[in-house]
Amino acid sequence: MGKPRFQRRKEDRPAEITAAALDAFAEKGFDATRVEEVAQRAGVSKGLLYLYFKTKEDLFKAVIRSFVSPRIDALIENIETTDQSAEAFLRGPFLQFARQVPKSPVRVLVRLMVAEGPKHPDLVAWYWDNVVSRAMHALRTLMRRAVDAGEFRESAVNEFPQLLVTPVLFSTLWTQVFKRQSDLDTDRFIEAHLDLLLEAIGRSET
Amino acid sequence: MGKPRFQRRKEDRPAEITAAALDAFAEKGFDATRVEEVAQRAGVSKGLLYLYFKTKEDLFKAVIRSFVSPRIDALIENIETTDQSAEAFLRGPFLQFARQVPKSPVRVLVRLMVAEGPKHPDLVAWYWDNVVSRAMHALRTLMRRAVDAGEFRESAVNEFPQLLVTPVLFSTLWTQVFKRQSDLDTDRFIEAHLDLLLEAIGRSET
DNA sequence: ATATTTACTGACTCACCAGTCAGTAAGGTC
DNA sequence: GACCTTACTGACTGGTGAGTCAGTAAATAT
16 A cells, blocks of 8 residues: 555655755855755755755754764664674774765765854764764774774773774865865775774784 | 054054954854954954955955964974984874864864865865975875884885874864764874874884 | 045945745545 | 645745945044
8 A cells, every 4th residue: 555646755855855955065065055956956946845844954954864874873783793803894894884985975964064063063962972972882892892802902992992983084074175186095095094003903913 | 663553553454353263263164254243353344354355255265374374384394304213203293283283273274174175176275285285295205214214114104194194183173073072182092093003103013 | 734645434235045925736535 | 526635836025244335534744
């Protein structure tokens, strides 16, 4: 018993609109993007957009939520259930995840969070609860296990799991800001960082 | 023969205004800051501000230029003329510089560059020429010397001197975005990163 | 004193755009 | 077919703020 076609639109609209908004924000940023343009890209009138989203800010939040959540959820789930060694996990699924961030459309959202964050404290709070603190917790657990198992030695990475993520943020922003001046080989950059870290905290020689 | 008092104002005005603008941008960001408010903070009328700066965007550029240049110039000069070993330099003057970035008023400018950069390509170009590419060149030279002298082994840091700077950007942004959620001990964070890097690329054991 | 130049003011304009709402038409129901 | 409901439209408004400019007052020149 599928929904009648008429109502199907209603269900799809929000996703269609947030997708259009992501594109628009990617090109112009939040402030410079006209609501009307988002509507146009979604093939919809401005009025309809306001039926689904109360304000422009509301739309912005919905964009972040709908694109960031699914990705991060998958990674965290992955960390928590893996039975690989920490090094294998970091060099495998984690590296793969880290590498695609600077290339995927969400890279724009990272920049927008930095740019607009201070103006939207409740969005930052949500992002913290749903993304950052969970990711940090998962990474800390992973590191803890590895240290306890004698795989890694005790190091600052246990206290600051952010050290694993640092080059991801860096290259995500670099490629957006200095696109014209210099392109960074983000794959190798991120892997190089991981190599150096593992070199420093691993137990084995060379 | 000093300038008459009357003309002194004229010389000081731009600096007074850019200082006021830095404060205002720090609190509200670029778009949300009203030109009139900058004028007010500088104790000046809006009209006068437009005598010294053609547009709001022009003012923004002047702010970046006047606050970023002097700092980076000093660091680069320092790298080029030092006779310390690379490790001593990195643990000394470089670390000191890196640590104060997330605490100084310029941290706001870093965020604004990320936020507004894509909208101001000519500003990015200037920033690249005057700051980033020069800093990278200086760091690369430093690393090259150290490798040639047998102090460090050949590593990805030679190709990607950005790896040295990564946690500076990270903590500069982190403290601004997640101020309320979690405070990061940026001093220890940045030093921890440096320790790990040096551990990985140093020649000596332990 | 008078004239001239220079730093400065602030009321005004004009374009812009987030958000509204009266109206339309397509879809469903009886 | 008549009637109701629901998704949708787009012209309009009200607030806003960047940038202007005619005018003032203080400093300097003659």
